[in-house]
Amino acid sequence: MSASPQSLTGLAPFLKPYRWALVLAGLFLLLAAGTTLAFPWVLRQLIDQGLSTGATADQLSGNFLQLFGVAAALAVFSSGRYYTVSWLGERITGDLRNAVYGHVLKQSPAFFETTQSGEVLSRLTNDTTLVQTVVGSSFSMGLRNLVMGAGALVMLVWTNPVLMLQVVVVLAAVIFPSVYLGRRVRRLSRANQDRVADSSAIASEVLNAISVVQSYTAEGRETRRFIDSTARALGTALGRIRARAVLVGFIIMASSAVLLWGLYMGTLAVRAGTSTAGQLGETVFYVILLASAFAVLGEVYGDLLRAAGATERLMELLHTESNLKIAAQPQQAPWPQGGSSLQLESVRFHYPSRPDTWALDQLTGQIHPGQTVAVVGPSGAGKTTLFDLLMRFHDPQSGRIVLDGLPIDQMDLHDLRERMAIVPQDPVIFSGTVIENIRYGRPDASLDDVHAAAEAAYAQEFIRELPEGFDTYLGDRGVRLSGGQRQRIAIARAILKNPPLLLLDEATSALDAQSEKMVQAALDKAMVGRTTLVIAHRLATVQRADVIWVLERGRLMEQGAHAELQAKGGLYASLAALQFNAVV
């Protein structure tokens, strides 16, 4: 599939807010082109009048002043055009980048399973830069040369129609091969952009997992993988460069031929006395304008095609629809006091990539406000999948999930997710201060609330010991926290959000006894006054839960309290013996 210049129309909505700037740019462009076209005409006056033997000194200086006037006007209009067009390029590219990024962030996990983050990054940077080249320079260059070329053509017809006819015939002979070569360049450009995106994707994956890569001493292997992909990108780039080199060479050769042809015919006419030296100068100038316009247009066409490819890919990303069906008229469930109620009714779900395996199978269950439900089960039982469905990262193929009395697919997605907070196994700490990290749960929370949440999460103490307390910078270029500390920050974040439903994924990795105690205490506090669903890995948690759900292969095999299930001697009892060291 290759892009056609029409793909650029996808940019129209982004141009709309700047229509006045566009009009201004167009005006500058026309004025600049117009003054350029006036140049040969003024030159002719100079040659035929000022330089003729009978001319007075005043006439001569008048002619030069005229020329300077045109040059000055050209300077003003050209810099005006440059400024407005570049300004537009920057604005539009920025808007485009923001729109694509904002849209990508809303996509469901299914999107990220098929699109690598490196590819998205490459589109956000490389493709938008290509668009910027076009909007911020090539397009205006092309338009200016189109106007100038057309103007030169008109002037030539007016001043020298016979010569003009010959020039047009030669031009036509040049256009067709150029179009053919241009197509080839376009096809190769797209392939090249794809290969570049591939290698960014590899790099981004590896950089994100650098410690694993190094621990397996796979640096050499990974470097070779990258080199291979760069080599493929280079291969397609060289193909594009060759095709473009031929295109450029051909255009220069052809336009020089046109120019020399004009000069030759003109010289013959002056020798025969049918035209003046001034006319010849004027004509040569117009032919130069025409030929250079033609050459530039060829170049610009190449840029346009590359940008068309980039625009196409950006639009593809921008128009990706999330596979969740969002209710056209979402309903509002009442905000529950003392925790959410949750009901699962024969929920069945399989991942799109595994249509023959139910990750959740006929799951039915009821959770009352304020209850704590521990979800346990062997690895791969569907525990994480259940959480993902509750947050509507995926929708079940059949059955329904009812939260606070309303099926979740009838709620506004934002409203649904406002009702819950998740504390994942391995919490994410963003680059930012401790305060910013906790406030992620509620950006407008007061400082007192942030402190209170940290207190409740038993995080106060260690935060105070950090170099700058709550203002300490965490994350990539800041202080690194231990596993237990990261968890407590995540718990504080959830407490600050204060949702009626809390989703906890207990860490499987062992914390030391002290951290473990702190995290457990923090979780206990976090559960107060709300409904909690916890993927449990610790005995203490299952013992304290009101109900335990035992999942296996996506099915709810048993449910009840710890002692009750233990006594039953079924799946839970054997699981507990293994996982929680709780042999009766």
Ligand SMILES: Nc1ncnc2c1ncn2[C@@H]1O[C@H](COP(=O)(O)OP(=O)(O)OP(=O)(O)O)[C@@H](O)[C@H]1O
């Ligand atoms: N994105 C996915 N695409 C396809 N299959 C998936 C995907 N995520 C999970 N699965 C499969 O769905 C099943 C349930 O996985 P899930 O992650 O919910 O299990 P889990 O109970 O949370 O396991 P663990 O305790 O090991 O985290 C597994 O068989 C898993 O291989």
